Amino acid sequence: MKKFPMMTMAGAALALLICAGTAAAGDLPVQAPRFWAPAGDLVGQEDHFAGTFLVLDDHGSTAKIAEDWQLIEQYAGEGLFRWSGKGLSGGDLVLRGYGTTRTGDFNGRFGASCSRPGRMVWNLDYRLFDNFYDTTSEMRTYAFSLGSEPPVLDPAPVLGWNRGRFGLRYHLADGFDARVGYVRMARDGDKSSLDRLHGSTVEYAQVPGRKILDLTSQEFTVGFSLARGNLDTDLELGYRGYDGTRTVDADRTVADDHKTTSARLDLAYDMGSSLRLLGGGSLAKVENDGSETRDGVGRPLTTETDLSAGRLGAIARLGDSAVLRLGAVVQARNTEGDVDAGTDEVLAVDRERKSTDLRARLTYTGISRTRLQGHVGYKTSDLDEVTTSGGLPGGLVEAAQIVAQEKTTFNAGFDASRRLSRKVSLRLDFGYSGTETDELTTNANGGTDLWYFAMGDRKQDRMDWRVALQLRPLTTLRLDVGHQTDERTFEREDEFSSKTEWKAQHGFAGLSWAAHERVTFTGNFTYGVEEFTLTGGPEPTAGLGPLRYDGTTLRFMPGACVRLSGKWSLEGYYEGVRYEDTGDEGVIDVLEADHDRTTIRSSYRLGEPLTVTATYRRYEFDENRWDDTITDLYALSLSGRF
Amino acid sequence: MLRLLLPASMVVALAFLLPGTAPAIAGTGYLDQFEIPADAAYAGAQSCLDCHDDVAASYAHSPHAVDLGLAVPGTGAASCEACHGPGSLHVAGDGEGFILGAEHLGGLDDDGLVLMCTQCHSGQGLVWGEGSHAGTGTTCASCHADQVHFAVQALPAADYRNPAEFCLQCHPDQVADFRMPFRHRVLEGQVSCADCHDPHAGFATGWNGLNETCLACHVEMSGPFVFEHEGVAGEDCTICHRPHGSLNDKLLVQDGNGLCLQCHFESGLTFGDTGHQGVLVNEARCYDCHGEVHGSHTSPTLGYN
Structure with a gap:
């Protein structure tokens, strides 16, 4: 029933587009296939403005529509502008802004920048957005076979998010620059969350709840860069304060009060014209004096991490066709923390991590029409951790667990591109990463039972490769096709000897064809298969729930763009996504989900500076559960350049 | 320190081997x-x-x-x-x-x-x-060519609402991810590519150990925790999350419990002293109970209870 109007409109649009190909030629440029773009924003790089009036007609789960598209208002306005001129100091000043009322409140961003090249530049950016959350977003994943719609939250959870950023860079003297920066970010509101309190019943996690956030962070930085002869240096000092609370289900609250201080020094030195040496060092301290409250009992806590890192690197040219890049990074990360609630349990941790990371990358262009690049890396890391429970501080240790871990990672890969002919280029990518972890966890008090969960030795492999062809059979035809594979395996090498595998195959093709000076066709097709399997150890009990899955995703997106005349253009796009999960057919029903999205947009140039644009969009989500939605969006825009 | 000196000495040695021309x-x-x-x-x-x-x-x-x-x-x-x-x-x-x-x-x-x-x-x-x-x-000119001789800014290509479009000219394959049901709202203009990616750096980002790419915004996940998840502290966020977009809630790489069991699967699903068969039969997910999955100050099992 829902499919019919969509197909009818898509067919009508296609017929209109074909007919329009015979219309009179003009000089209005063909629009790029920016099918995601909001209405009326194709205003170019010059100073401009655009105003849009939106009408929403939605059916189905309004909470899901709000989450997917940040749309709740039936009528909304949007606008954007760019203006450039001279600032008070004579510098080039650019002001930009975008605002919308589609969420029922004012959302948008504002930016200003001013520069006098060679002297100074400053930038200001402020963003203010609301994010809505579907009541059942955690339950909409394909792991759930729930057949009935859960209750909704009213009002829909919404989290306000805003960020302001300012940066100033000033050229103080020849080769000497200074800069300051400030970033403030705040999140305030609530997100949907399953109510964990109901975990002991069959109604497991089916009741929606709220996670309430009130978080603010502010960061100040000051930096200096100095270039003298063959030496480049850069020093940055930073301070970040962060405080906030996170509350789940009204009885679990985590309060943070973070202070982070950091310093970083980068050096680069040129030894001749073919070798650049790089070095640097960094120190940081992260302190947190917060609390964690559960079931009405507050537990004040103190944690502190000291970070130090150093690096060396080099970029060297080997002859005319090869560049070698080498890098080495060492890090140390020491954490101490304790929780002292004056209650029955005191927790403390002393954790040390150290790592060394070596990397090399070689780029070679000595073969005609070919670029080759290979890289290898080797990383080792050690973890020594002691966690104690009870009796601290000042008392006896009642329980302590010690973790000693050694981890080594090797990675390698290459990518190659070759121009096979004037019309065909080939690209290959391959990457491999293997990690082996040796981990021994012991009870420090000599007991055999570990205090909490521990993992033993394990091995993890990741591999991905991609092959792609760029075909340009005609100057007006671009076709890109390719295939990509990702594989991950994880093996427990302890007494469980289990092995899990996750494999994803992804094929893609993209087409852009300027069939006529006034007609451009675009197409996009992707095909993806994901499998997750378990081997080793006994099979999970029947009815255990969807541990494994076998998902197939199909996405196709045809579109066309037509210049009907010198003033009138028309474009239409359809995007279909089909998803099916058959991995646990014996446990849950096959899950099917369809996304259908249609955009039809037409622009008419009223005069040299003004263009009016009308847009119709339909978003349709159809799943064999409860979240079906249809969203019709009508927009009328007026945009201009000045 | 010896580990650093080795590559450094190799590089210096290379300097004497390089052709002068x-x-x-x-x-x-x-x-x-x-x-x-x-x-x-x-x-x-x-x-x-x-x-x-x-x-x-x-x-x-x-x-x-x-x-x-x-x-x-x-x-x-x-x-x-x-x-x-x-x-x-x-x-x-x-x-x-x-x-x-x-x-x-x-x-x-x-x-x-x-x-x-x-x-x-x-x-x-x-x-x-x-x-x-x-x-x-x-090269620099790939993005900044217009700025050399002309008045226009290198960014954005189209308008202020969506500066990501400049990057998507060369990275169109990322568009599909940003159209996923769960995504960072890049195409909507809330988040910019440059918020996470430094186009001039990349390799060097995060070398100082602060994991600044993700934690600059998600600072509440940064700890330091008394009990921390190995995946957070010792690895990187992309083991569990697909930052651009995902079919799965919370931008998770995999769906359902398979994500957790990829590493934590054990015979009989008995973790520690606790059997989980009965719990998982009721379609619970791991983080229904282990909700503080990034780290906890008070729960060694990263749980709520």
Whole structure:
């Protein structure tokens, strides 16, 4: 029933587009296939403005529509502008802004920048957005076979998010620059969350709840860069304060009060014209004096991490066709923390991590029409951790667990591109990463039972490769096709000897064809298969729930763009996504989900500076559960350049 | 420290093996890549603009035009001649003498072209060589070409609402991810590519151990926790999350409990002393109970209870 109007409109649009190909030629440029773009924003790089009036007609789960598209208002306005001129100091000043009322409140961003090249530049950016959350977003994943719609939250959870950023860079003297920066970010509101309190019943996690956030962070930085002869240096000092609370289900609250201080020094030195040496060092301290409250009992806590890192690197040219890049990074990360609630349990941790990371990358262009690049890396890391429970501080240790871990990672890969002919280029990518972890966890008090969960030795492999062809059979035809594979395996090498595998195959093709000076066709097709399997150890009990899955995703997106005349253009796009999960057919029903999205947009140039644009969009989500939605969006825009 | 000294000594050793005529890769040696006549001298930018009035009209509004006296540090090369070389012979020859034109610049490779910019923009040169764009056939001009001579900004390509479109010109494959049901709202303009990616760096980002890419915004996940998840502290966020977009809630890489059991699967699903068969039969997910999955101060099992 829902499919019919969509197909009818898509067919009508296609017929209109074909007919329009015979219309009179003009000089209005063909629009790029920016099918995601909001209405009326194709205003170019010059100073401009655009105003849009939106009408929403939605059916189905309004909470899901709000989450997917940040749309709740039936009528909304949007606008954007760019203006450039001279600032008070004579510098080039650019002001930009975008605002919308589609969420029922004012959302948008504002930016200003001013520069006098060679002297100074400053930038200001402020963003203010609301994010809505579907009541059942955690339950909409394909792991759930729930057949009935859960209750909704009213009002829909919404989290306000805003960020302001300012940066100033000033050229103080020849080769000497200074800069300051400030970033403030705040999140305030609530997100949907399953109510964990109901975990002991069959109604497991089916009741929606709220996670309430009130978080603010502010960061100040000051930096200096100095270039003298063959030496480049850069020093940055930073301070970040962060405080906030996170509350789940009204009885679990985590309060943070973070202070982070950091310093970083980068050096680069040129030894001749073919070798650049790089070095640097960094120190940081992260302190947190917060609390964690559960079931009405507050537990004040103190944690502190000291970070130090150093690096060396080099970029060297080997002859005319090869560049070698080498890098080495060492890090140390020491954490101490304790929780002292004056209650029955005191927790403390002393954790040390150290790592060394070596990397090399070689780029070679000595073969005609070919670029080759290979890289290898080797990383080792050690973890020594002691966690104690009870009796601290000042008392006896009642329980302590010690973790000693050694981890080594090797990675390698290459990518190659070759121009096979004037019309065909080939690209290959391959990457491999293997990690082996040796981990021994012991009870420090000599007991055999570990205090909490521990993992033993394990091995993890990741591999991905991609092959792609760029075909340009005609100057007006671009076709890109390719295939990509990702594989991950994880093996427990302890007494469980289990092995899990996750494999994803992804094929893609993209087409852009300027069939006529006034007609451009675009197409996009992707095909993806994901499998997750378990081997080793006994099979999970029947009815255990969807541990494994076998998902197939199909996405196709045809579109066309037509210049009907010198003033009138028309474009239409359809995007279909089909998803099916058959991995646990014996446990849950096959899950099917369809996304259908249609955009039809037409622009008419009223005069040299003004263009009016009308847009119709339909978003349709159809799943064999409860979240079906249809969203019709009508927009009328007026945009201009000045 | 010995681990650092080894590669360093290898690099220094390489310096003595390199051919002396190889194109420059670093420093202020941009002009050293060319054979410049000994009698060529700097004539000043005004000499250029007197004849190239077509360029002058636009150049007057370009970011480079504010101070024609700005020179490459330590040299006499200023404005036009910083990139095009000393122009006295070109001026004297009424446009016929030596100048670094398209035929010269076109003969440079990527690193040689980058050097043209980093002789002044040394702050970018400091990190560019390590960056994810370096060595990929990308140069400064790939993104900033318009700024050299003209008044327009390199960013954004279209408008302020969606600066990501500039990057998507070369990375169109990312569009599909940003159309996923769960995604960072990049196409909607809330988040920019540059919020997470430094186009000039990349490789070096996060080397100081602060995991700043994700935790700069999601600071509440940064701990330090008494009980931390190995996946957070010892690995990287992308083991569990697909940052651009995902079919799964919370941008998770995999669906359902398979994500957790990829590492934590044990025979009989008995973790520690607790059997989980009965719990999972009821379609619970691991983080229904282990909700503080990134770390907890009070729960060794990262749980709520």
